[in-house]
Amino acid sequence: KAGVTQTPRYLIKTRGQQVTLSCSPISGHRSVSWYQQTPGQGLQFLFEYFSETQRNKGNFPGRFSGRQFSNSRSEMNVSTLELGDSALYLCASKPLAGAQDTQYFGPGTRLTVL
Amino acid sequence: AQTVTQSQPEMSVQEAETVTLSCTYDTSESDYYLFWYKQPPSRQMILVIRQEAYKQQNATENRFSVNFQKAAKSFSLKISDSQLGDAAMYFCAYSAQNRGSRLTFGEGTQLTVNP
Numbered sequence: 423k424a425g426v427t428q429t430p431r432y433l434i435k436t437r438g439q440q441v442t443l444s445c446s447p448i449s450g451h452r453s454v455s456w457y458q459q460t461p462g463q464g465l466q467f468l469f470e471y472f473s474e475t476q477r478n479k480g481n482f483p484g485r486f487s488g489r490q491f492s493n494s495r496s497e498m499n500v501s502t503l504e505l506g507d508s509a510l511y512l513c514a515s516k517p518l519a520g521a522q523d524t525q526y527f528g529p530g531t532r533l534t535v536l
Numbered sequence: 537a538q539t540v541t542q543s544q545p546e547m548s549v550q551e552a553e554t555v556t557l558s559c560t561y562d563t564s565e566s567d568y569y570l571f572w573y574k575q576p577p578s579r580q581m582i583l584v585i586r587q588e589a590y591k592q593q594n595a596t597e598n599r600f601s602v603n604f605q606k607a608a609k610s611f612s613l614k615i616s617d618s619q620l621g622d623a624a625m626y627f628c629a630y631s632a633q634n635r636g637s638r639l640t641f642g643e644g645t646q647l648t649v650n651p
Contacts, residue, residue: 453637455637455638455639457639464641464642464643464644465627465639465641467638467639467640470637470638477637478637478638480638510579512581514581514639516637519637520633520637521567521568521569521631521632521633521637522569522588522633523637524571524583524586525583525637525639526583527573527580527581527582528580529578529579529580530579530580532579
């Protein structure tokens with residue numbers, strides 16, 4: 423099976439712009455989660471989608487949003503970018519929504535905000 | 537709040553030797569799961585091993601094993617016969633049914649393997 427794929431792999435944006443990141447889960451996986459990784463804050467949970475519905479949301483401002491499509495692919499959007507949004511954004515998928523399922527990660531999207 | 541703590545920011549080991557990475561967690565949940573992930577320079581997070589809290593037996597995966605001490609809320613990772621390819625950042629992570637399936641990560645331990 424193909425792994426989790428994320429596009430694009432690298433992005434450079436300027437403050438105030440918005441950005442959309444995409445994640446395609448492993449075939450058959452219906453849950454997609456997003457994480458932000460920064461040197462200062464480490465790995466932080468953004469949100470999880472299952473069957474096109476947001477199930478969980480981390481402690482991030484409303485500028486961070488996401489959605490999931492019927493084929494389980496997910497997008498994450500960040501509006502009005504700030505310098506502090508520079509990070510590696512990781513997407514993870516798993517078959518169902520339970521905590522017992524192992525999450526498999528994609529390679530990440532490196533976002534740089536200038 | 538659930539927290540995961542890795543008290544060793546950096547560790548090093550000689551090739552073929554054994555190293556143990558420490559992790560402690562804080563939770564009031566009874567149904568939870570613990571994971572070790574590795575993140576090599578490529579930044580791809582790779583699952584190393586997982587442990588269900590209800591299982592008393594420690595998980596093992598080839599050269600990787602854990603020492604799960606539920607009462608002490610400790611979950612250490614032992615890497616035997618260390619190989620150069622084991623060099624990476626290692627993250628301990630926790631998830632619980634009552635918190636959805638979000639993973640809470642520790643700060644990470646950077647492992648260096650010396651030839």
